[in-house]
Amino acid sequence: MKKQIPTIRGTKDILPREIRKWQRVESMAKKVFELYGYREIRTPVFEATELFEKGTGETSDIVIKEMYTFKDKAGRSLTLRPEYTPSVVRSIIKNRLYLKPDPLRFYFIGPMFRYDKPQKGRYRQFHQIDIEVFREGDPAIDAEIVEMADYFLKKLRVYDTKTLVNSVGCKECRPAYIKDLRKKAEEIKKDLCADCLRKIKTNPLRIFDCKVKSCRETAQAFPNITDYLCQECEEHFSKFCDYLGLYGIKYKVEPRLVRGIDYYTKTTFEIISSKLGAQDAILGGGRYDDMMKEFGGPDICGTGFAMGMERLISVVPFEKEKGGFLYLAYLGEKAKRAGMELVQLIRREGMECLIEFKKKTLKSQMSRANKLGATWVLIIGDEEVKKGKYQLKNMQTGIQEEKDREEILDIIQKS
RNA sequence: GUGGGCGUAGCUCAACUGGUUAGAGCACUGGACUGUGGAUCCAGAGGUUGGGGGUUCGAGACCCCUCGCUCACCCCA
Numbered sequence: 001m002k003k004q005i006p007t008i009r010g011t012k013d014i015l016p017r018e019i020r021k022w023q024r025v026e027s028m029a030k031k032v033f034e035l036y037g038y039r040e041i042r043t044p045v046f047e048a049t050e051l052f053e054k055g056t057g058e059t060s061d062i063v064i065k066e067m068y069t070f071k072d073k074a075g076r077s078l079t080l081r082p083e084y085t086p087s088v089v090r091s092i093i094k095n096r097l098y099l100k101p102d103p104l105r106f107y108f109i110g111p112m113f114r115y116d117k118p119q120k121g122r123y124r125q126f127h128q129i130d131i132e133v134f135r136e137g138d139p140a141i142d143a144e145i146v147e148m149a150d151y152f153l154k155k156l157r158v159y160d161t162k163t164l165v166n167s168v169g170c171k172e173c174r175p176a177y178i179k180d181l182r183k184k185a186e187e188i189k190k191d192l193c194a195d196c197l198r199k200i201k202t203n204p205l206r207i208f209d210c211k212v213k214s215c216r217e218t219a220q221a222f223p224n225i226t227d228y229l230c231q232e233c234e235e236h237f238s239k240f241c242d243y244l245g246l247y248g249i250k251y252k253v254e255p256r257l258v259r260g261i262d263y264y265t266k267t268t269f270e271i272i273s274s275k276l277g278a279q280d281a282i283l284g285g286g287r288y289d290d291m292m293k294e295f296g297g298p299d300i301c302g303t304g305f306a307m308g309m310e311r312l313i314s315v316v317p318f319e320k321e322k323g324g325f326l327y328l329a330y331l332g333e334k335a336k337r338a339g340m341e342l343v344q345l346i347r348r349e350g351m352e353c354l355i356e357f358k359k360k361t362l363k364s365q366m367s368r369a370n371k372l373g374a375t376w377v378l379i380i381g382d383e384e385v386k387k388g389k390y391q392l393k394n395m396q397t398g399i400q401e402e403k404d405r406e407e408i409l410d411i412i413q414k415s
Numbered sequence: 416g417u418g419g420g421c422g423u424a425g426c427u428c429a430a431c432u433g434g435u436u437a438g439a440g441c442a443c444u445g446g447a448c449u450g451u452g453g454a455u456c457c458a459g460a461g462g463u464u465g466g467g468g469g470u471u472c473g474a475g476a477c478c479c480c481u482c483g484c485u486c487a488c489c490c491c492a
Contacts, residue, residue, distance in 0.1 A: 009483070061490055065416075112492080117416070119485070128492055260490055281492060308492030331450060362450045370452035381450060395452070
């Protein structure tokens with residue numbers, strides 16, 4: 001074999017056998033989300049780098065080291081989107097969607113790019129299904145999107161999941177928490193790495209997920225955000241939990257949930273699967289009340305979640321659905337011409353039909369039809385062409401009968 | 416980004432402590448069977464052992480580099 005051109009690290013092909021699963025998941029997503037009033041939106045794969053620096057957050061791992069950033073020929077700094085939320089926010093502002101009567105509920109399916117170290121359930125190009133709702137500040141909507149995710153997973157027969165929830169406060173209550181974190185961190189400064197010493201000033205929350213294990217252990221003693229929530233956040237969180245109960249969703253409060261993205265306010269949540277191993281989050285999301293305003297748009301709150309397609313698909317059970325199809329076997333040039341015409345007709349009737357243009361014995365054509373799982377084989381040779389009647393064989397029963405064109409089309413329509 | 420494991424035919428895997436021409440099963444192609452699938456038997460094709468360098472009389476195996484996969488940590492979807 002000649003030197004092969006490899007795929008790029010962290011990317012992969014999705015082959016025809018697998019694509020059925022993707023199509024099923026995607027169509028189910030569309031069906032379910034539209035039931036809840038969501039509509040599809042598509043935004044560009046690349047955006048101005050600034051969008052993610054401001055949106056995703058300058059202190060997030062994603063922005064610091066995981067973005068595919070490059071300059072175009074005009075020298076602009078562009079980035080392949082590492083997540084979707086900032087793009088929708090940008091799109092809403094640009095298109096003034098908040099002035100239209102339509103609900104601000106969107107879903108989106110597409111590839112994302114992060115320069116991470118690849119492993120199972122983590123790729124450099126991966127796919128997400130996102131949903132976002134805007135201008136709904138009531139905790140009921142937070143509960144509703146969790147309920148929608150839960151329903152969607154159940155429709156796909158994914159049952160072994162856990163729902164984790166938390167509140168990360170807002171710009172009212174978080175400063176006091178950050179301040180206390182800084183104080184705590186200063187006290188034990190000598191136990192922290194150089195990187196964390198910097199984080200004390202920039203974003204002490206990031207100490208929780210330092211690469212150095214001893215820092216993380218030290219941080220165990222730090223206070224939890226849940227003890228610092230202002231009255232509004234406290235109330236929002238308890239109502240959120242209450243509504244989850246109303247929907248019959250079981251959940252667990254996880255005080256350290258979702259620290260890696262800067263923009264979350266109040267509600268955060270995650271749905272995990274025990275089948276996934278280390279990368280166990282099927283979906284994650286939460287509320288982000290300040291992003292729109294910070295991008296120069298109106299003061300409109302937002303909430304939503306993102307689902308990892310690769311992870312989801314790996315836990316969705318699939319039965320091999322196979323629709324019937326007909327394989328046309330022919331012998332000789334005349335039969336081939338008759339076969340080509342018949343195949344055209346059969347396809348017009350809506351049945352999948354395969355004729356392969358290789359010099360093959362009848363035996364090998366039959367064998368191939370069998371291997372491909374054909375429901376019917378239509379056999380044409382000189383005899384059949386002369387008579388205008390063809391051999392139609394049912395591969396399941398093995399029964400073969402002589403049929404003319406009309407009879408064949410009739411049978412196909414019925415099956 | 417840190418640490419462990421692994422790369423041999425399309426797939427799953429063999430090949431002893433370094434020793435002839437790198438094997439098997441499945442899959443593929445053909446035949447036994449002149450126009451009839453699944454079973455059986457026979458044959459064929461398929462490899463620069465991921466790539467590069469080194470040690471050696473001799474490397475699939477040992478050493479170094481590199482690429483990729485994988486698992487854990489961490490992060491996230």
